[in-house]
Amino acid sequence: MNTVAIKPVAATAGAASGNHAPKVVSQGVKVFYGEKEALHGVDLDINEREVTALIGPSGCGKSTYLRCLNRMNDVVEGCRVEGSIKIDGDDIYDRRIDVVQLRARVGMVFQKPNPFPKSIYENVAYGPRIHGIAQGKNELDEIVESSLTRAGLWKEVKDRLDKPGTGLSGGQQQRLCIARAIAVSPEVILMDEPCSALDPIATARIEELIDELRENYTIVIVTHSMQQAARVSQRTAFFHLGDLVEYGDTSQIFTNPKEERTQAYITGRFG
Amino acid sequence: MTDSALPMTAAMANRAPRKLVLNEKRVRSRYAAERRFRAYGIAAIAFGLFFLAWLFVTLVVQGYGALQQSKMRLDVNLDAATLAPGGKVDDTTLRAADYTALLRTALRDTLGVGSDRAQRREAYALLSNGADNELRRIVMADPTLIGKTVPVWVSASADVDTLIKGQIARDLPENQRRLKDRQIAWVDKLVADNRLKKRFNGALFVNGASSDPEQAGMGVAIIGSMYMMLVVLLTALPVGVAAAVYLEEFAARNRWTDLIEVNINNLAAVPSIVFGLLGLAIFLNFFGMPRSAPVVGGLVLSLMTLPVVIIATRASIKAVPPSIREAALGVGASKMQVITHHVLPLALPGILTGTIIGMARALGETAPLLLIGMVAFVVAYPATPFDPATALPVQIYMWAGAPERSFVERTSAAILILLAFLIVMNAAAVLLRRRFERRW
Numbered sequence: 001m002n003t004v005a006i007k008p009v010a011a012t013a014g015a016a017s018g019n020h021a022p023k024v025v026s027q028g029v030k031v032f033y034g035e036k037e038a039l040h041g042v043d044l045d046i047n048e049r050e051v052t053a054l055i056g057p058s059g060c061g062k063s064t065y066l067r068c069l070n071r072m073n074d075v076v077e078g079c080r081v082e083g084s085i086k087i088d089g090d091d092i093y094d095r096r097i098d099v100v101q102l103r104a105r106v107g108m109v110f111q112k113p114n115p116f117p118k119s120i121y122e123n124v125a126y127g128p129r130i131h132g133i134a135q136g137k138n139e140l141d142e143i144v145e146s147s148l149t150r151a152g153l154w155k156e157v158k159d160r161l162d163k164p165g166t167g168l169s170g171g172q173q174q175r176l177c178i179a180r181a182i183a184v185s186p187e188v189i190l191m192d193e194p195c196s197a198l199d200p201i202a203t204a205r206i207e208e209l210i211d212e213l214r215e216n217y218t219i220v221i222v223t224h225s226m227q228q229a230a231r232v233s234q235r236t237a238f239f240h241l242g243d244l245v246e247y248g249d250t251s252q253i254f255t256n257p258k259e260e261r262t263q264a265y266i267t268g269r270f271g
Numbered sequence: 272m273t274d275s276a277l278p279m280t281a282a283m284a285n286r287a288p289r290k291l292v293l294n295e296k297r298v299r300s301r302y303a304a305e306r307r308f309r310a311y312g313i314a315a316i317a318f319g320l321f322f323l324a325w326l327f328v329t330l331v332v333q334g335y336g337a338l339q340q341s342k343m344r345l346d347v348n349l350d351a352a353t354l355a356p357g358g359k360v361d362d363t364t365l366r367a368a369d370y371t372a373l374l375r376t377a378l379r380d381t382l383g384v385g386s387d388r389a390q391r392r393e394a395y396a397l398l399s400n401g402a403d404n405e406l407r408r409i410v411m412a413d414p415t416l417i418g419k420t421v422p423v424w425v426s427a428s429a430d431v432d433t434l435i436k437g438q439i440a441r442d443l444p445e446n447q448r449r450l451k452d453r454q455i456a457w458v459d460k461l462v463a464d465n466r467l468k469k470r471f472n473g474a475l476f477v478n479g480a481s482s483d484p485e486q487a488g489m490g491v492a493i494i495g496s497m498y499m500m501l502v503v504l505l506t507a508l509p510v511g512v513a514a515a516v517y518l519e520e521f522a523a524r525n526r527w528t529d530l531i532e533v534n535i536n537n538l539a540a541v542p543s544i545v546f547g548l549l550g551l552a553i554f555l556n557f558f559g560m561p562r563s564a565p566v567v568g569g570l571v572l573s574l575m576t577l578p579v580v581i582i583a584t585r586a587s588i589k590a591v592p593p594s595i596r597e598a599a600l601g602v603g604a605s606k607m608q609v610i611t612h613h614v615l616p617l618a619l620p621g622i623l624t625g626t627i628i629g630m631a632r633a634l635g636e637t638a639p640l641l642l643i644g645m646v647a648f649v650v651a652y653p654a655t656p657f658d659p660a661t662a663l664p665v666q667i668y669m670w671a672g673a674p675e676r677s678f679v680e681r682t683s684a685a686i687l688i689l690l691a692f693l694i695v696m697n698a699a700a701v702l703l704r705r706r707f708e709r710r711w
């Protein structure tokens with residue numbers, strides 16, 4: 001079972017800033033790949049309806065942490081998670097948790113666009129269908145349209161919904177994946193370097209989209225681009241070698257970091 | 272950021288600029304080596320193609336004759352008194368009637384043979400032993416013919432057939448020939464009268480076993496093979512896919528699964544005769560299943576095909592990109608949903624291709640079938656897979672062992688037909704792969 005380390009809230013993970021309540025509360029999160037410890041106890045609170053950026057050099061554990069939030073690590077052989085992660089007060093590593101429901105509440109967008117090799121419509125409709133969200137075809141059509149609209153893709157694809165999703169451009173595919181994620185009405189959306197395979201224009205489009213989605217969703221985004229973190233996020237967490245080094249308001253992290261290592265990383269002295 | 276700052280070693284930095292116009296000798300020898308290598312490859316392919324062509328040409332040249340059979344036109348008086356004594360026309364009487372007598376009378380009249388017994392015997396030898404069956408079929412299909420004199424085409428005997436096809440030397444001394452001078456004269460007369468000629472040999476495809484080559488066909492073997500393929504499909508495919516899905520998706524990686532994996536791979540390499548022995552011991556001796564039954568043959572072939580299906584299925588499941596699984600898991604699909612909605616559909620073309628190739632191998636397999644009594648003389652079609660039958664390759668094996676000249680050409684024809692089935696199956700596999708080939 002998970003050992004819940006009862007610790008005082010870590011200093012770096014300063015309590016909710018402004019008027020946003022924490023949606024996700026993680027305490028002492030350790031992740032092991034076999035014997036190897038990839039995260040050494042991360043305490044991090046993620047605020048509701050904000051964009052939280054995770055930055056840090058390659059291999060520091062950003063993806064690992066992100067994948068803890070929807071228990072995607074469960075399918076990695078030999079991966080073990082310790083500590084506690086609570087979403088709206090529920091420990092998601094509790095035995096009684098239904099992982100399927102959890103993943104419906106915590107959607108994910110991956111680094112490489114990965115639409116199903118099915119039609120655009122089917123890509124978006126798949127989630128609602130397996131969760132029985134829509135009553136009948138009309139409602140499903142509505143969900144598909146509104147998801148695609150919110151992902152900013154509707155105008156481009158409304159005449160070719162039955163064409164394969166894999167036939168879209170990279171940026172369109174990534175927006176399709178975002179539409180697919182929001183079609184099941186998640187509360188949290190996890191994005192692991194969603195723009196790393198995209199050109200600057202498609203990237204700008206996605207960043208705009210993230211900014212719009214912030215109205216309704218809690219977003220956690222991993223990025224290697226300092227500029228992107230600065231542009232889209234309200235809070236930024238800096239990871240290094242499996243530790244959460246510093247966490248705070250994005251403006252503060254980028255203008256006035258408290259930690260030496262953060263300073264070094266954002267000014268490009270390592271990474 | 273850091274990629275551009277790859278350190279350059281001193282050696283790399285200090286090397287003199289390379290000249291493009293190189294030592295001519297070295298270039299020439301390199302090109303020569305390439306040409307030689309290409310020539311070896313072409314020679315190897317030509318070697319293979321040569322033998323393949325040889326095989327096909329021999330088979331076609333030898334087997335082509337079997338597609339035709341010498342038939343005789345006789346004006347048979349379908350005498351009501353012989354066929355339906357007392358005017359009773361029903362199936363039982365018609366089946367039991369003496370058609371041979373009718374045919375022999377017609378033949379005697381045609382050839383003008385008197386009452387000399389030796390002559391008669393020689394005349395009758397021109398007719399196939401199964402000719403009465405052919406006439407029976409005609410009459411039973413249309414009983415209104417009874418009482419009339421109708422022209423019918425019936426098979427000539429194998430000796431006549433070989434003579435017509437020019438496979439018997441006419442200039443041998445009479446006592447070394449199977450046909451005597453008088454018989455040859457009759458044959459020539461019949462040919463001249465347009466009463467004896469080669470016609471399409473439908474019997475080859477529909478008839479069952481017969482010791483008379485002109486009556487022997489592959490019908491029972493084809494049906495037996497089809498039943499077996501059906502059994503293979505119905506057992507090896509579901510069992511193989513289930514095993515592969517379990518091993519790929521559910522089984523933990525440990526010593527046991529490693530052991531199972533090694534054994535499956537070994538199973539694929541086990542000589543087929545061993546499977547025959549296994550089938551004999553288990554299905555026949557232990558479970559007491561019927562001998563010569565396609566269901567047993569099918570089960571034995573399933574055992575052989577199973578590892579092929581498992582290996583193909585595992586390979587195609589592995590080929591499904593992890594990003595698709597992650598995508599499905601990410602929207603909250605359960606493990607079962609990931610497998611049934613995404614993994615299996617994407618793996619299906621590969622699974623089917625593997626299955627078809629495995630079945631094609633099973634179709635041509637002979638050795639295990641010999642052990643479970645498929646070498647059988649079966650005249651009647653098997654109504655169910657539990658009835659005795661043979662299989663195509665076993666039929667070939669049996670015909671190849673028969674001494675008559677007419678069986679030689681039938682053997683080649685049967686091989687051609689088996690090859691045609693195999694080519695169709697393999698082509699289906701290739702098409703399937705082409706059609707569903709995906710790129711991610």
Ligand SMILES: Nc1ncnc2c1ncn2[C@@H]1O[C@H](COP(=O)(O)OP(=O)(O)OP(=O)(O)O)[C@@H](O)[C@H]1O
Pocket residue numbers: 033036038056057058059060061062063064065076
């Ligand atoms: N499936 C795995 N098995 C074993 N080790 C892993 C696995 N996934 C990640 N790791 C290790 O865990 C550590 C953190 O990896 P992670 O993928 O979280 O890094 P990251 O911060 O996302 O890096 P990047 O920016 O390159 O994506 C790395 O040292 C990595 O080698």
Ligand SMILES: [Mg+2]
Pocket residue numbers: 062063064192222
């Ligand atoms: Mg990563």
